[in-house]
Each structure stands twice: as structure tokens, then as C-alpha cells.
Amino acid sequence: MNYPKSFTDLVECFKRLPGIGGKSAERLAYHVLSMDKEYVQEFANVLSHFQDNIHYCKKCGHICEGELCEICKDETRDQSVICVVESPKDVFAMEKVREYHGLYHVLHGTISMIDGKTIDDLNINSLFERLDGVKEVIIATNPTREGETTALFLAKLLAKKGIETSRIANGLPIGSNIDYADELTLLKSLEGRKKI
Ligand SMILES: [Zn+2]
Structure with a gap:
């Protein structure tokens, strides 16, 4: 029997992270199942905000939020x-x-x-x-x-x-x-x- 698609999608996302193998990815997905909705939403927002706001400094290449x-x-x-x-x-x-x-x-x-x-x-x-x-x-x-x-x-x-x-x-x-x-x-x- 296969996992539902939404579950395997999340497992696949976790597997792309460094140091996370198949078993760990499954364990994390099960953990997300047990998390309350507000926390999952906050986590998703923080990830999205991170992607939008963290850049490399134009001058030196260090991480920053502005130019x-x-x-x-x-x-x-x-x-x-x-x-x-x-x-x-x-x-x-x-x-x-x-x-x-x-x-x-x-x-x-x-x-x-x-x-x-x-x-x-x-x-x-x-x-x-x-x-x-x-x-x-x-x-x-x-x-x-x-x-x-x-x-x-x-x-x-x-x-x-x-x-x-x-x-x-x-x-x-x-x-x-x-x-x-x-x-x-x-x-x-x-x-x-x-x-x-
Ligand atoms: Zn800099």
C-alpha cells in the first residue's frame, strides 16, 4: 500500500534537504501530521518570508535582508x-x-x-x-x-x-x-x- 500523495510530496521535499534520508524524511512528515495547524502555517510563512527577504549582499556576498x-x-x-x-x-x-x-x-x-x-x-x-x-x-x-x-x-x-x-x-x-x-x-x- 502506498502513502497518500500529499504525504509523499512532503517526504520528497524533506529528502532534498542535506543530511535527510528516506527514513528521516518519513519521520518528519509524521511529525508534521501531529503539529497543530497554527504552527504549520507559521512554519510555511517563515519559509516563504525567508526566501523573499534573505539575499546575498551586493558588495561582499554575505547574507542580508536589504541590498x-x-x-x-x-x-x-x-x-x-x-x-x-x-x-x-x-x-x-x-x-x-x-x-x-x-x-x-x-x-x-x-x-x-x-x-x-x-x-x-x-x-x-x-x-x-x-x-x-x-x-x-x-x-x-x-x-x-x-x-x-x-x-x-x-x-x-x-x-x-x-x-x-x-x-x-x-x-x-x-x-x-x-x-x-x-x-x-x-x-x-x-x-x-x-x-x-
Ligand atoms: Zn556586505
Whole structure:
């Protein structure tokens, strides 16, 4: 006997989420069955509102609700330093450090042989468009093979434009992600950055 179509439609939607397999998707669908109507409506509204209102900042690629993110709009931040990270999650991680007052640029990924991603697939053109007045670019991609490859490639491109580039220090464990690092480790890594 098959599930009713409305049920399988919801299961299929859940299955498209990362880390959710068939069994988990079914479990979630059963859970929705037990939820009260107001909550299901609120959930649907929040999802729809999220989709309509969350964008990537036109300048740096971080997430925001308007054209520009809070960091790009903040004129008190040091406009001469840009910290390049892989994802918006890393911006939130770096902000926890509190010692960094410059700007960010989010690449939305890394160069990856396995996934066939090249430098052209990253949010990189908008970085080159905002280098006026920038004295230093700190590359804070994750200490993974892909993160290191991306850092080297980016440093070469920036060197051609005469921009001083530094890489966060190796205080972070190899293969780890910046958004999992604690504040002290990140602070040390930032302070110990080296020119590349
Ligand atoms: Zn921004």
C-alpha cells in the first residue's frame, strides 16, 4: 500500500534537504501530521518570508535582508582590510572574535577538482571591483586542501594587482572548518597571519 500523495510530496521535499534520508524524511512528515495547524502555517510563512527577504549582499556576498549587509553599511569599520572567507557562516565565526574590525568578502565555495569548481565559479569578480583603498586582504579560507588551493590562487591574482595578501596562521587544525573553531583559536590565527 502506498502513502497518500500529499504525504509523499512532503517526504520528497524533506529528502532534498542535506543530511535527510528516506527514513528521516518519513519521520518528519509524521511529525508534521501531529503539529497543530497554527504552527504549520507559521512554519510555511517563515519559509516563504525567508526566501523573499534573505539575499546575498551586493558588495561582499554575505547574507542580508536589504541590498547591503550590516557590515558593508557600517562606515566605522576599517575599509582598508578585507577578510576573504568561504561562506556566510565564517563571517559569523570571525565576528565572534571581536578584534577584527575590517570588511569581509564571501567566496561561496572553494576551487575543487572533485566538484569541478574553478576560480570562475566563485564570487570573485566583485572582490576585484572593490580593491580601491584596500591595503590588505586576509585570506581566511578553511585549512583544507581546497581552502589552501583557493588561498594560493587568490593570492597570486591579488599580487598582480599589487595588493598585500596574508593568510591566517596554522593554529587551526588541518582539515577543520573555521565556523567550528573557538574564538581564541581564531583570534590567534588572525593575529599570527603571514604574508603570502
Ligand atoms: Zn556586505
